[in-house]
Amino acid sequence: MPIDPGARIVGHESWNDYHLLSVATPAVAAAAAPGQFVMVKVNDQPYPLLRRPLSIHARDGDRLEFFFKTSGVGTAILAAKRPGETLDLLGPLGKGFRPPERASGKLAFLVGGGRGIAPLFFLAEDLHARGVKVRVLYGGRTVADLPLRPKFERACWETLFATDDGSHGFAGLVTALFTREAAARRPDVVYACGPDPMFHALAGAVRTLGVPAQFSLEAIMGCGIGACWGCVHRLRKDGREAWVKICEDGPVFEASDIVWPEGT
Amino acid sequence: MADLAVDLGFRKLRNPVITASGTFGYGLEFQPFMDLERLGGFVVKGLYLEAREGNPPPRLVETAGGLINAIGLPGIGVRAFREEVLPRLRDLDTAVIINVCGGDDDEYVRVVEALGRERGVAAFELNISCPNVKRDGACPALAPEPTYALVKKVRAATAVPLITKLSPNVTDIVAIARAAEEAATDAVSLVNTFLALAVDVETRRPKLGNVYGGLSGPAIKPIALRMVHQVAARVRVPVIGIGGIMTGTDALEFLIAGARAVEVGTANFVDPAAAVRIVGEIERFCEDKGIARLADIIGTLRAA
Numbered sequence: 001m002p003i004d005p006g007a008r009i010v011g012h013e014s015w016n017d018y019h020l021l022s023v024a025t026p027a028v029a030a031a032a033a034p035g036q037f038v039m040v041k042v043n044d045q046p047y048p049l050l051r052r053p054l055s056i057h058a059r060d061g062d063r064l065e066f067f068f069k070t071s072g073v074g075t076a077i078l079a080a081k082r083p084g085e086t087l088d089l090l091g092p093l094g095k096g097f098r099p100p101e102r103a104s105g106k107l108a109f110l111v112g113g114g115r116g117i118a119p120l121f122f123l124a125e126d127l128h129a130r131g132v133k134v135r136v137l138y139g140g141r142t143v144a145d146l147p148l149r150p151k152f153e154r155a156c157w158e159t160l161f162a163t164d165d166g167s168h169g170f171a172g173l174v175t176a177l178f179t180r181e182a183a184a185r186r187p188d189v190v191y192a193c194g195p196d197p198m199f200h201a202l203a204g205a206v207r208t209l210g211v212p213a214q215f216s217l218e219a220i221m222g223c224g225i226g227a228c229w230g231c232v233h234r235l236r237k238d239g240r241e242a243w244v245k246i247c248e249d250g251p252v253f254e255a256s257d258i259v260w261p262e263g264t
Numbered sequence: 265m266a267d268l269a270v271d272l273g274f275r276k277l278r279n280p281v282i283t284a285s286g287t288f289g290y291g292l293e294f295q296p297f298m299d300l301e302r303l304g305g306f307v308v309k310g311l312y313l314e315a316r317e318g319n320p321p322p323r324l325v326e327t328a329g330g331l332i333n334a335i336g337l338p339g340i341g342v343r344a345f346r347e348e349v350l351p352r353l354r355d356l357d358t359a360v361i362i363n364v365c366g367g368d369d370d371e372y373v374r375v376v377e378a379l380g381r382e383r384g385v386a387a388f389e390l391n392i393s394c395p396n397v398k399r400d401g402a403c404p405a406l407a408p409e410p411t412y413a414l415v416k417k418v419r420a421a422t423a424v425p426l427i428t429k430l431s432p433n434v435t436d437i438v439a440i441a442r443a444a445e446e447a448a449t450d451a452v453s454l455v456n457t458f459l460a461l462a463v464d465v466e467t468r469r470p471k472l473g474n475v476y477g478g479l480s481g482p483a484i485k486p487i488a489l490r491m492v493h494q495v496a497a498r499v500r501v502p503v504i505g506i507g508g509i510m511t512g513t514d515a516l517e518f519l520i521a522g523a524r525a526v527e528v529g530t531a532n533f534v535d536p537a538a539a540v541r542i543v544g545e546i547e548r549f550c551e552d553k554g555i556a557r558l559a560d561i562i563g564t565l566r567a568a
Contacts, residue, residue: 001296003537041534046329046482046510050534090536222324222331223533227289229309229335230324243317243338 015147026062035096104131113194139174213255266550274425277304284529285363305359330483334474354384393431408443415447453504496522512545
């Protein structure tokens with residue numbers, strides 16, 4: 001398992017609270033697969049104490065890209081990093097997205113909300129290379145929540161956009177866009193990452209359609225390697241419900257196995 | 265090359281660094297990051313008789329220099345441990361210590377009976393101090409009498425060496441350590457986590473699903489060190505120091521304060537190879553200071 005204590009930042013783009021870091025980390029990059037994550041120590045101080053999980057956004061040779069939104073002390077420190085500084089990375093970790101069997105020619109919908117778009121770029125590139133027809137649905141509250149729009153527009157697959165306020169693309173939730181698009185052409189498989197309300201709506205939609213789906217869950221993690229049992233989510237496993245470690249058994253799970261808390 | 269060996273009486277360790285229960289899985293999780301035989305020993309995650317689910321999330325919250333956990337001792341139970349895990353641990357040349365849990369005294373006894381004849385178990389560590397399984401952190405280690413009663417019952421049930429893990433959430437930890445000693449524990453380990461609370465001011469709810477949790481990490485080290493110093497001065501059995509050890513220097517502080525060995529916990533989450541790094545840092549300290557035998561510095565705290 002690679003630990004790269006000196007992963008050098010080679011690029012940093014930012015849009016308000018959203019950031020895209022490009023990091024040279026050959027050993028971690030070589031082992032990475034779509035849907036996996038790394039644990040990053042943002043400084044060498046006792047606060048913040050723990051590493052932070054970051055999903056892998058893209059791979060470019062021996063570089064990895066990480067896309068995140070500042071949400072607390074750890075991400076704020078990361079957001080202040082400049083090219084030339086280094087990060088301490090542990091990874092790649094977890095079980096990522098599984099491509100469809102006999103992938104070539106299949107149609108995949110990739111649904112991302114806000115910062116949840118992060119792992120879907122790496123996945124889209126991988127699926128595209130396998131001959132899967134990729135259609136990305138990228139949603140946010142406003143156009144300002146779609147900072148990666150130009151990057152997805154340049155890519156060699158189709159991306160549709162949705163904003164809650166109609167400032168760009170489809171006016172409404174990305175899940176409503178999904179329902180419209182899936183009615184026009186039923187996907188063979190769905191991949192998603194985003195906030196819980198998006199997962200809830202999408203879980204219902206894919207169940208109705210009878211389409212298999214894989215969701216990438218997010219959690220506060222203590223260790224990232226299955227030792228602390230801190231990052232659990234309720235899942236159906238071996239025919240019964242259990243608290244399952246997101247870091248080790250996930251972060252990507254079959255949507256039909258995920259149990260959502262009552263009242264959500 | 266300095267001699268890092270320490271003697272717990274019932275067992276000699278190649279060095280004083282043991283990884284703490286609940287932070288090191290069942291050991292196997294860390295094999296990709298280290299040679300487990302470089303450790304003095306490791307303590308596997310607490311075992312009840314049966315498999316357990318643990319607490320609802322959120323189970324972790326980070327605070328300044330610390331981590332509050334309310335994991336609630338999920339685990340695979342004795343049978344799965346004996347059949348699936350222990351066979352992969354028992355031939356390791358290091359001290360494999362089993363952390364033992366119980367809902368009542370009888371369950372502790374049944375766990376040690378179920379595992380006490382297995383080859384490759386260096387000691388049982390009695391977890392009488394987890395704050396996360398009963399309301400308001402209740403556990404046997406909060407008073408001398410239940411501590412004495414429990415250790416005595418377990419003592420009668422097994423010949424395997426016993427380490428009793430103490431809670432810091434007490435008025436007089438020395439009294440509890442002495443109760444464990446009178447009940448014939450072979451060593452005491454201290455401290456477990458500090459009962460703690462974190463509040464989300466937006467929702468005015470606790471940040472943990474279990475309301476309270478146990479605080480660990482660098483934030484607790486000075487208090488843990490004080491307690492180790494007090495206990496080491498008042499009991500004859502070996503003391504294993506635990507609490508916020510992140511570096512070799514931290515570990516040396518505990519040894520100088522009187523600990524015969526140390527357990528490294530939260531540091532394993534931050535750096536999976538932390539325990540082995542700490543061994544190396546202790547070794548370098550000894551070489552720099554010309555200390556031939558690490559054991560010679562145990563309990564050598566000088567007057568202020």
